[in-house]
Amino acid sequence: MTKNYKDEKPVNPSRRDLLKSAGLVGAAVVGTGTASNVIAADSAMVDQSNLIAAREALEVLTAEEADTLEAVCDCLIPSDANGPGAKEARAVHYIDRALASHNASSRYNYTIGVSALNDYCRATKKKPFYELIKDQQNSVLLALQSNKISGFSPSGSGFFNLVRRHTIDGTFSDPYYGGNKNFVGWDMLSYPGVRLGASESDVAKGANLEPNHRSVYEIDTYTKSGANNAEGGGHA
Secondary structure: OOOOOOOOOOOOOOHHHHOOOOOOHHHHHOOOOOOOOOOOOOOOOOOOOOOOOOOOOOOOOOHHHHHHHHHHHHHHOOOEOOEOOOOOOOHHHHHHHHHOOOOHHHHHHHHHHHHHHHHHHHHHHOOOHHHOOHHHHHHHHHHHHOOOOOOOOOOHHHHHHHHHHHHHHHHHOOHHHOOOHHHHHHHHHOOOOOOOOOOHHHHHHHHHOOOOOOOHHHOHHHOHHHHHHHHOOOOO
C-alpha cells in the first residue's frame, strides 16, 4: 500500500528545539546508562570532508541503516566549531554493538523505524533521509519527534526518543562499549576520566585537570581478572 504524506516545507530549527538540556556526566561514567536529553549547540557546521572515517564491520545493521542512523546521530549531537560530535564518536558503532547484545530487544523497532523514516523521505523529498540536506533532516526529525509521521513502532516520538537515548549513550559512555571514540564525548564534557583517587594537586586543578583518556575497564579493580585477584589474594 502506498503511503500518503503531507510534504513539509524544510525549516532550519534550533537544535535546542530538537533536544532539551540534561546533565550528561552520569552518562559518561556508566557504561549503558540512559540519559534522555542533550543540548546540541547552535553553531555553524564544520567541513566534514576530512573527518570521514573508514566504514567498520557491522554486526546487525545493514549499510543503509547505518548510513541513516549516522545522519540522525549527526543531527542530534553535531560536530561544530567547538569539536567533534556523535558521528566522530562513532555512536552508530555503539548502537550496532548494543543491538547485537544488551539492546537486542530494540532491533525490531530499529528495523521498522529506519525503513519508515526512509520511506517517508523518499515519498516527500524524493531521497532517503541520509541524502537530504541538513535543514531537511532537522525538519523531518522535528516532525518525527512530534509524532507527525506514521509507520513506526511503537510511535514516531517513541522511535525518536529511542535513537536519541542510544546516541547519547554511544557518544558519552565508556569507550569499552564501542562509542566515544578517542574519548571525544568525555572531552566534550570536560570529563577528566575515571580515577581511583585524587591528590591535592589534582583537586587544586579542578576543571583544569588533564584528562587521562582511560577506560574504566583498563583499571584492574573493574576487570574480571582484577576482581578474581582481589578475591583470591592475588599477587603484585
